[in-house]
Amino acid sequence: xxxxxxxxxxxxxxxxxxxxxxxxxxxxxxxxxxxxxxxxxxxxxxxxxxxxxxxxxxxxxxxxxxxxxxxxxxxxxxxxxxxxxxxxxxxxxxxxxxxxxxxxxxxxxxxxxxxxxxxxxxxxxxxxxxxxxxxxxxxxxxxxxxxxxxxxxxxxxxxxxxxxxxxxxxxxxxxxxxxxxxxxxxxxxxxxxxxxxxxxxxxxxxxxxxxxxxxxxxxxxxxxxxxxxxxxxxxxxxxxxxxxxxxxxxxxxxxxxxxxxxxxxxxxxxxxxxxxxxxxxxxxxxxxxxxxxxxxxxxxxxxxxxxxxxxx
Amino acid sequence: xxxxxxxxxxxxxxxxxxxxxxxxxxxxxxxxxxxxxxxxxxxxxxxxxxxxxxxxxxxxxxxxxxxxxxxxxxxxxxxxxxxxxxxxxxxxxxxxxxxxxxxxxxxxxxxxxxxxxxxxxxxxxxxxxxxxxxxxxxxxxxxxxxxxxxxxxxxxxxxxxxxxxxxxxxxxxxxxxxxxxxxxxxxxxxxxxxxxxxxxxxxxxxxxxxxxxxxxxxxxxxxxxxxxxxxxxxxxxxxxxxxxxxxxxxxxxxxxxxxxxxxxxxxxxxxxxxxxxxxxxxxxxxxxxxxxxxxxxxxxxxxxxxxxxxxx
Numbered sequence: 001x002x003x004x005x006x007x008x009x010x011x012x013x014x015x016x017x018x019x020x021x022x023x024x025x026x027x028x029x030x031x032x033x034x035x036x037x038x039x040x041x042x043x044x045x046x047x048x049x050x051x052x053x054x055x056x057x058x059x060x061x062x063x064x065x066x067x068x069x070x071x072x073x074x075x076x077x078x079x080x081x082x083x084x085x086x087x088x089x090x091x092x093x094x095x096x097x098x099x100x101x102x103x104x105x106x107x108x109x110x111x112x113x114x115x116x117x118x119x120x121x122x123x124x125x126x127x128x129x130x131x132x133x134x135x136x137x138x139x140x141x142x143x144x145x146x147x148x149x150x151x152x153x154x155x156x157x158x159x160x161x162x163x164x165x166x167x168x169x170x171x172x173x174x175x176x177x178x179x180x181x182x183x184x185x186x187x188x189x190x191x192x193x194x195x196x197x198x199x200x201x202x203x204x205x206x207x208x209x210x211x212x213x214x215x216x217x218x219x220x221x222x223x224x225x226x227x228x229x230x231x232x233x234x235x236x237x238x239x240x241x242x243x244x245x246x247x248x249x250x251x252x253x254x255x256x257x258x259x260x261x262x263x264x265x266x267x268x269x270x271x272x273x274x275x276x277x278x279x280x281x282x283x284x285x286x287x288x289x290x291x292x293x294x295x296x297x298x299x300x301x302x303x304x305x306x307x308x309x310x311x312x
Numbered sequence: 313x314x315x316x317x318x319x320x321x322x323x324x325x326x327x328x329x330x331x332x333x334x335x336x337x338x339x340x341x342x343x344x345x346x347x348x349x350x351x352x353x354x355x356x357x358x359x360x361x362x363x364x365x366x367x368x369x370x371x372x373x374x375x376x377x378x379x380x381x382x383x384x385x386x387x388x389x390x391x392x393x394x395x396x397x398x399x400x401x402x403x404x405x406x407x408x409x410x411x412x413x414x415x416x417x418x419x420x421x422x423x424x425x426x427x428x429x430x431x432x433x434x435x436x437x438x439x440x441x442x443x444x445x446x447x448x449x450x451x452x453x454x455x456x457x458x459x460x461x462x463x464x465x466x467x468x469x470x471x472x473x474x475x476x477x478x479x480x481x482x483x484x485x486x487x488x489x490x491x492x493x494x495x496x497x498x499x500x501x502x503x504x505x506x507x508x509x510x511x512x513x514x515x516x517x518x519x520x521x522x523x524x525x526x527x528x529x530x531x532x533x534x535x536x537x538x539x540x541x542x543x544x545x546x547x548x549x550x551x552x553x554x555x556x557x558x559x560x561x562x563x564x565x566x567x568x569x570x571x572x573x574x575x576x577x578x579x580x581x582x583x584x585x586x587x588x589x590x591x592x593x594x595x596x597x598x599x600x601x602x603x604x605x606x607x608x609x610x611x612x613x614x615x616x617x618x619x620x621x622x623x624x
């Protein structure tokens with residue numbers, strides 16, 4: 001599995017052959033040393049059905065999923081317009097907005113090319129397009145939540161279903177599809193991907209509050225950027241007057257941000273978010289147990305548990 | 313033909329059903345009252361082959377081409393970052409950068425969806441993806457020409473082949489494809505589209521110098537934005553010392569811009585550009601004469617002559 005993921009990274013660097021040196025280097029940077037979760041899930045699920053596709057078809061499709069992920073990441077970053085994310089300089093700050101917009105567009109076209117060239121049937125290309133649309137719509141939905149003290153858990157879950165879970169879901173589902181899986185397997189794969197994606201995003205939200213293995217101080221980047229992640233939204237949903245009062249102010253100071261985060265921790269909203277994340281992970285684990293192939297099942301269980309452990 | 317083009321505009325407004333009100337209005341604005349040249353060429357060529365596809369398939373494909381055009385237009389505009397273009401406020405100035413990036417991305421996904429859903433075979437979806445890539449690459453090539461006094465005609469023609477001509481070429485070619493045209497017809501369509509696109513862009517370049525029917529003063533927006541269009545490049549290619557000297561300066565004043573443009577007019581570079589545009593149009597007209605269907609031939613000849621007349 002690790003070998004195929006490395007081949008996917010190599011393939012990405014090979015396929016992004018673009019004259020513009022700056023943009024080429026930028027894309028190579030952004031596709032090196034990443035976790036490559038989406039290609040990995042795709043490759044794992046591609047071993048579940050009765051058919052065995054050659055690597056010459058699997059690797060490009062695995063690459064396409066990572067390219068779509070990186071493309072949305074790059075554009076998000078320009079749109080958010082924050083100079084820092086998780087204490088690192090953001091993409092558009094490092095490479096310039098102009099390059100970032102082009103690089104994202106270019107990766108969308110490479111994704112489109114690989115998906116249309118290597119998917120086994122045209123109807124799956126349509127499915128990919130619809131997924132891409134859901135991802136975009138999820139990102140638009142995020143604009144309705146940012147800086148909105150009336151945001152609800154329902155709005156949040158809809159947003160994350162698109163923004164994050166959809167691409168995980170597409171990855172696992174396309175894996176099952178290329179392996180010739182039947183409708184039952186394809187649906188199972190789709191649901192597992194969705195649950196993993198939901199859990200993954202919420203765990204990410206929780207990690208913004210710092211974790212026990214982390215020596216540095218948490219920065220509460222989400223709140224700083226006006227992103228209302230699940231722990232805050234649970235407080236807003238509970239009509240927490242103290243929290244609403246702080247979040248209703250403009251241009252929060254560092255102290256106000258720390259106070260808001262402290263409320264979220266003290267009143268158990270953070271713990272509740274963690275619980276929701278683990279519920280999704282456990283759903284995923286139960287469904288993974290129904291998968292046919294024993295080896296993939298073992299690896300998948302390990303991967304999901306490792307993702308869960310990040311907040312333990 | 314006019315009726316089908318109107319139906320295409322209606323279809324676009326129907327298909328862009330997005331919750332975000334601002335972005336929906338923005339896209340509706342940008343797809344109303346335009347010339348709809350690409351859908352029109354697609355529809356004309358869709359009448360040339362032996363098969364007659366229903367409007368329920370033709371209109372979405374015609375729409376997809378306009379959506380791809382508008383998507384690139386929106387992103388270009390953010391990238392160029394100029395507040396004015398052809399004396400009008402630019403898209404990102406009117407609607408905000410954030411909305412402009414999302415709107416472009418969203419239109420890319422709708423384009424991808426329509427192309428993958430309605431094209432008759434998967435290999436044509438791949439062709440569309442490759443075209444989209446060429447368009448993007450053409451735009452990147454433009455960055456190599458802007459503010460570059462060593463830019464050559466060859467660089468310019470490569471850039472415009474991608475940036476502008478590729479989408480015209482795709483439109484005419486896909487028209488021939490959906491009508492079940494043979495390889496000869498498809499190639500002919502492709503070449504006609506390419507020549508029309510080249511001519512169209514160069515005529516646009518020439519019009520930036522103002523034309524006789526125009527009462528307002530020309531603004532030389534291209535040069536003002538660092539865009540070296542063909543008339544300037546012909547001067548640079550001819551090693552015109554006077555022109556090179558001005559263009560080598562930074563932050564040109566209005567007077568310097570007018571002087572540079574005057575040189576381009578006086579030394580015949582503008583006339584030479586016009587001549588090149590007309591050569592492409594005449595190529596197109598000669599090839600149009602080889603088309604099978606008499607009615608489409610007559611309309612196409614009229615349209616191309618009308619485009620040529622803009623600089624006469």
